[in-house]
Amino acid sequence: MGASSEASPSGLSRLFSGGLAGARGAVAYLRGVMGADAYERYCAHLAVRHPDQQPPTEKQFWREHMDWLEKNPQGRCC
Amino acid sequence: MSNIAPDQTELPPAAVDPQVADEYDRRWTPQKIVTWVLVALVGAVAWAMIAIVRGETINAIWFVFAAASTYLIAFRFYSKYVERHITKPDDTRATPAEYRDNGKDFMPTDRRVLFGHHFAAIAGAGPLVGPVLAAQMGYLPGTIWIIVGVVLAGAVQDYLVMFFSMRRGGRSLGQMAREELGIIGGTAALIATLTIMIIITAILALVVVNALGASPWGVYSVGLTLPIALFMGVYLRFLRPGKVMEVSVIGFVLLMFAIISGRWVAESAWGAELFHLDRTTIAWMIIIYGFIAAVLPVWLLLAPRDYLSTFMKIGVIFLLAIAIIVVRPEVNFPAVSEFASRDDGPVVPGSLFPFLFVTIACGALSGFHALISSGTTPKLVEKERQTRFLGYGGMLMESFVAIMALVAAITIDRGIYFAMNSSAAATGGTVEGAVAFVNSLGLSGVNLTPDMLSELARNVGEESVVSRTGGAPTLAVGIATVLHQWFGGTALMGFWYHFAIMFEALFILTAVDAGTRVARFMLQDTIGNFIPRFKDTSWTVGAWICTAIMVAGWGYILVLGVTDPLGGINTFFPLFGIANQLLAVIALSVVMTIVARKVESKYLWVVVLPLAFAAVITVTASMFKIFSSVPAVGYWAQNSAFRTALDEGKTSLGTAKTVEAMEAVVRNTTVQGTLSVVFVVLTLIVLVTSLIATARAMRGKVGVDTEDPRIESRIFAPASLFATPPERELEEEWEKVPVTRPVRHH
Numbered sequence: 129m130g131a132s133s134e135a136s137p138s139g140l141s142r143l144f145s146g147g148l149a150g151a152r153g154a155v156a157y158l159r160g161v162m163g164a165d166a167y168e169r170y171c172a173h174l175a176v177r178h179p180d181q182q183p184p185t186e187k188q189f190w191r192e193h194m195d196w197l198e199k200n201p202q203g204r205c206c
Numbered sequence: 207m208s209n210i211a212p213d214q215t216e217l218p219p220a221a222v223d224p225q226v227a228d229e230y231d232r233r234w235t236p237q238k239i240v241t242w243v244l245v246a247l248v249g250a251v252a253w254a255m256i257a258i259v260r261g262e263t264i265n266a267i268w269f270v271f272a273a274a275s276t277y278l279i280a281f282r283f284y285s286k287y288v289e290r291h292i293t294k295p296d297d298t299r300a301t302p303a304e305y306r307d308n309g310k311d312f313m314p315t316d317r318r319v320l321f322g323h324h325f326a327a328i329a330g331a332g333p334l335v336g337p338v339l340a341a342q343m344g345y346l347p348g349t350i351w352i353i354v355g356v357v358l359a360g361a362v363q364d365y366l367v368m369f370f371s372m373r374r375g376g377r378s379l380g381q382m383a384r385e386e387l388g389i390i391g392g393t394a395a396l397i398a399t400l401t402i403m404i405i406i407t408a409i410l411a412l413v414v415v416n417a418l419g420a421s422p423w424g425v426y427s428v429g430l431t432l433p434i435a436l437f438m439g440v441y442l443r444f445l446r447p448g449k450v451m452e453v454s455v456i457g458f459v460l461l462m463f464a465i466i467s468g469r470w471v472a473e474s475a476w477g478a479e480l481f482h483l484d485r486t487t488i489a490w491m492i493i494i495y496g497f498i499a500a501v502l503p504v505w506l507l508l509a510p511r512d513y514l515s516t517f518m519k520i521g522v523i524f525l526l527a528i529a530i531i532v533v534r535p536e537v538n539f540p541a542v543s544e545f546a547s548r549d550d551g552p553v554v555p556g557s558l559f560p561f562l563f564v565t566i567a568c569g570a571l572s573g574f575h576a577l578i579s580s581g582t583t584p585k586l587v588e589k590e591r592q593t594r595f596l597g598y599g600g601m602l603m604e605s606f607v608a609i610m611a612l613v614a615a616i617t618i619d620r621g622i623y624f625a626m627n628s629s630a631a632a633t634g635g636t637v638e639g640a641v642a643f644v645n646s647l648g649l650s651g652v653n654l655t656p657d658m659l660s661e662l663a664r665n666v667g668e669e670s671v672v673s674r675t676g677g678a679p680t681l682a683v684g685i686a687t688v689l690h691q692w693f694g695g696t697a698l699m700g701f702w703y704h705f706a707i708m709f710e711a712l713f714i715l716t717a718v719d720a721g722t723r724v725a726r727f728m729l730q731d732t733i734g735n736f737i738p739r740f741k742d743t744s745w746t747v748g749a750w751i752c753t754a755i756m757v758a759g760w761g762y763i764l765v766l767g768v769t770d771p772l773g774g775i776n777t778f779f780p781l782f783g784i785a786n787q788l789l790a791v792i793a794l795s796v797v798m799t800i801v802a803r804k805v806e807s808k809y810l811w812v813v814v815l816p817l818a819f820a821a822v823i824t825v826t827a828s829m830f831k832i833f834s835s836v837p838a839v840g841y842w843a844q845n846s847a848f849r850t851a852l853d854e855g856k857t858s859l860g861t862a863k864t865v866e867a868m869e870a871v872v873r874n875t876t877v878q879g880t881l882s883v884v885f886v887v888l889t890l891i892v893l894v895t896s897l898i899a900t901a902r903a904m905r906g907k908v909g910v911d912t913e914d915p916r917i918e919s920r921i922f923a924p925a926s927l928f929a930t931p932p933e934r935e936l937e938e939e940w941e942k943v944p945v946t947r948p949v950r951h952h
Contacts, residue, residue: 155451161322162516164450166310173309187447194443194505196310199743201504201723202582204512204716205574206332206406206786 166193218939220919221297221589222932230932231286242282249275256541257346263536266613269345270530273353273609277602280357285598288362291809292801293369295590300919302375303586312376314588314921317595321603321927324583324596326516328364328575329523329604331713332568332786335413335677337612338684339779340565341623342553344543345616347562352612355563355570356605359816363790365597366797366813367576372584372593373913379580379793380728383892385912386799391895395792396732398888399577402785403725404756405881406574408763409782410714411492412775415768416676417707419485423472423667426481427704428711430464431511432495438510453510454517461514465704469667489768492718493761499719500726500753508719515716518709526610526685533691535617544649552628552647553675554776555838560826563819564783569608571820573789575601577724591925599927614684615677621645621654622662622671626680629773630673631861640672667700675775682706722760726752766874771867772844772860777874780831781881787824788889794820795896800912802903821893828886832879841879848872 159165167190171183184192252272255264289295306312315323340348371377377385380399384392418424437460438453446452471477483491499507545551546558554565568574579597587593615623624647625633625640633640637656644654663671666686671679686702694701727743729752734741740748767774794817801813834840837847848871851859862868922940924933 157319157322158517158520159451160316160319161326161520162450162454162513163323164448164454167448169313170309173307173313177307177309190442190447191505193310194503194509197504197509200311201720201727202512203327203577203724204515204720205328205330205572205578206410206568206717 166190217920217943218922218936219298220922221591222930222936226932227930230930242279245275245278249279256349260541263538265534266530266537266617267534269349269609269613270527272349273606276353276357277606280361281599281602284357285361285365285594288365288598288812289591289594292366292805292812293593294805295369295593297589297591297922297925298919299590300917300921301372301587301590302584302914303588304919304921305917306375306585311582312585314923315586317588317592317923317925318927320583320586320588320592321596321600322520323586324578324600325603326519327578327582328572328600329519329607330568330717331410331413331678331710332572332574333604333608334611334681334710334713336566336568336783337608338615338677338680339553339627339775340562341539341612341615342543342551342627343546343558343562344540345537345612346541347546347558348566348612349609351562351566352570352605352608355566356601359790359819360569360571360575360605361598361601362812362816363571363573363793363797364575364579364601365594366801367793368579368584368587368597369590369593370797370800371580372587372590375914376581376585379576379796382580382800382912383792383796386796387892387895387899391795391892391899394888394891394895395796396728398788398792398885398892400725400728400732401881401884401888402573402789403721403728404759405763405781405785407496407718407721407725408760408767409775409778411489411496411718411760411764412767412778413676413678414711414714415485415488415492415764416674416775417678417682417711418483418488419674420482420670421472421668421707422478422481423468423700423704424707424711425483425488426471426477427464427468427708428715429481431461431514431708431712431715432507434460434464435507435511435514438514439506442510443505450513454513457510457514458517458521461518461708465701465708468704469700472667485768486765489761489764492715493757493764495715496718496722496761497753497757499715500722500757501750508723511712511716512720515712518712522709523607523610525689526614527606529685529688529692530610530613533688535613535688535691537613537616538618538620539616539623540650544647549834549836549839552624552632552643552776554779555836556780556827556830560823560830561780563823564780564787564827566608567783567786569605569611571787571790571816572604573786573791573793573820576789576793588921588923589919589925592923595926611681611684614688615680616684618680618684618687619654619658620649621652622658622683623680624649624652625654625659626671626674626683627677628673629675629776629861631771631773633673635670635673637670637672665696665699666703668703675773677775678707678710681710718760722753722756725756729756763877766870766877769870770874771862771870772874777878780827781878781885784824784827784831784882784885787820787827788885790820791817791824791889792892795892799896799899799903802900803911807904821889824889825886828882828889831882832886841875841882845872845875845879848875 167186170189174181174183248271252268255268256272303312303314337348380396383395418428434457438457441453549555549557621644624644628643633643637659640659641654641656659671682703685706686699689702690699730740730743730748739745767778770777794813798813798817802810830839831841835843837844848859848868852868857865859868862871922936929937
């Protein structure tokens with residue numbers, strides 16, 4: 129993180145940080161596909177669209193999400 | 207809020223100028239030409255290796271190349287043709303995700319994330335099972351149908367349904383059918399959908415039962431997924447709400463433990479006794495499970511199991527693709543086998559036409575996808591142009607899974623394949639019986655010995671591999687054969703086998719309970735037209751009654767399949783494919799009606815071609831099943847043969863050795879034959895109403911426009927996986943716009 133390592137990054141550390149960024153990207157992607165980021169996305173949505181509204185707590189959000197799923201079953205294919 | 211919304215002129219355009227985009231598309235730089243010539247060459251060589259060059263064996267890698275290059279060409283050229291002439295997307299038009307954005311089910315979602323999301327929803331056990339069963343006809347017919355079928359039929363259906371649903375605010379296929387085909391066509395489509403869900407659920411459950419019957423290891427490890435899912439549900443609800451990835455990783459680790467410890471349990475005396483269950487018992491357990499899972503709160507079982515299933519799905523498909531590329535196994539099957547032209551194949555009866563096309567449904571053309579492609583995904587699409595990547599591309603991906611399943615299945619010994627997939631009625635369920643039966647088939651190059659079967663059973667940790675029909679165990683052996691060469695050797699074959707069984711069971715059980723739930727809501731909605739109280743989905747009594755009706759429906763067929771004296775999979779599986787193709791006929795009929803109103807009739811063939819093919823397949827296969835005089839093929843022929851024998855006072859016929867078994871055959875064939883009649887009648891009703899609607903549209907009597915009104919888009923994103931240079935330029939312009947810009951809420 130220091131300025132010195134940024135100035136002369138060795139090949140290994142560059143590879144490492146590149147790998148780390150790749151892994152982070154992969155985790156973020158997987159989270160998106162599985163819908164694990166639903167809460168963050170909803171808060172971001174509120175911040176832009178309804179800045180006057182207080183976002184729900186994470187627990188509250190997921191409870192409402194599950195209640196919604198209860199009434200809107202998502203099909204899974206064969 | 208509109209007072210703070212910036213004027214439209216402040217924002218960059220919401221779409222690349224169509225002319226600029228078109229120019230880029232049509233400008234053939236040397237680099238582009240070289241790339242596509244190379245793709246075409248690789249494809250041509252791979253297809254030649256598969257179809258024409260016949261050595262002793264052929265390497266599985268050629269299937270991967272043939273499939274991948276064909277998909278690339280189809281995606282780049284054919285799907286663009288469909289886009290240019292049929293869908294004509296307009297990126298200046300807001301999608302439902304944008305104009306109805308609620309941060310939840312309507313929300314613009316990154317196209318790459320949505321691709322994964324959509325793929326996880328459409329891909330399941332179907333593309334894994336069908337190709338395995340169709341391998342009895344040789345690898346070539348199945349390969350051609352999977353690849354050509356997806357390009358011209360399956361991917362077109364998924365793409366068009368998704369696009370038209372998106373233009374209608376994410377309406378479901380059922381709603382669109384009512385709007386486009388009128389009350390008769392719409393009702394027929396609804397009844398067909400409900401019947402099909404019953405059939406598909408029953409036959410998927412039958413696949414699981416066959417994989418777990420008399421398998422203590424399998425029963426134990428698949429059984430453990432229930433407490434694991436319950437634990438995950440409680441964890442997410444009370445301990446760490448929203449930590450989906452964390453709990454999925456924990457669930458995955460527990461799952462691995464369930465598979466590994468399965469060997470210890472199965473090898474212990476108590477474990478073998480406790481978990482050795484016969485198939486009828488397992489069928490009843492799945493029926494009870496199906497009911498409970500569908501009425502339990504979603505957070506407790508369904509949602510966590512769905513996370514686990516999605517997690518496994520993505521992992522397994524990557525694993526399999528890498529393993530096939532690394533191991534490059536040799537194929538032991540002929541290109542076209544003896545059974546392609548005969549109608550007495552022991553795995554599924556019937557000749558290549560039409561039965562290849564109903565045995566492989568998912569992977570080439572799957573009507574069920576129309577239910578997923580309408581509704582969920584269209585509400586999340588960011589830009590209209592992305593539907594080509596999501597709908598067409600997503601289905602290409604599923605087709606690739608089907609090809610990998612086919613490859614895994616045809617790398618195992620052909621004698622073993624037939625020993626595993628011939629019904630117990632043919633093999634007697636014993637090693638000796640299986641060897642005698644398979645060798646009596648007179649297949650070239652097949653010389654099965656008892657040692658081969660018992661050694662395989664020992665390696666995969668099963669008591670027996672004889673007559674494990676349904677495709678799942680065969681695929682598991684194929685996957686274990688490929689993976690153990692890459693990692694772990696023979697010592698890990700049992701692990702890989704049960705790993706494969708586990709994820710297939712996981713996919714199927716998720717489809718079973720999600721399907722039961724979806725069908726329950728549809729049934730409640732339908733009954734609600736007569737008894738309004740049923741429309742209230744939170745009314746417990748109504749929910750329980752409708753769930754019980756649906757579970758009774760598929761449970762009945764499941765039990766018939768499990769106890770079928772003639773086998774089970776071989777007699778019931780054709781109904782699965784016919785039902786799925788019937789749903790495709792319905793979806794394509796709806797699409798044809800819409801397209802006929804919208805575009806020049808000279809391009810209508812894009813929809814007519816797959817629709818006509820699916821209709822011919824469904825109707826012909828049903829006709830064979832209803833009218834064929836060959837008992838193995840025709841349900842009523844079988845029915846009357848057994849009826850006559852019973853009337854004559856015989857106490858056994860063929861593989862039915864008792865009067866009860868003979869009566870069971872009469873009962874089963876009555877159910878199967880009746881369903882075939884129902885399917886063909888429903889297909890014809892939908893087809894006729896759609897043809898009438900299409901003809902009216904073509905005569906210029908344009909009905910009501912069913913699209914949602916146009917709203918200007920105020921966001922931008924590239925259309926496909928990679929941004930083109932013009933898209934990149936526009937993206938850079940958008941990046942300069944402050945992120946938290948307030949947007950007018952419609």
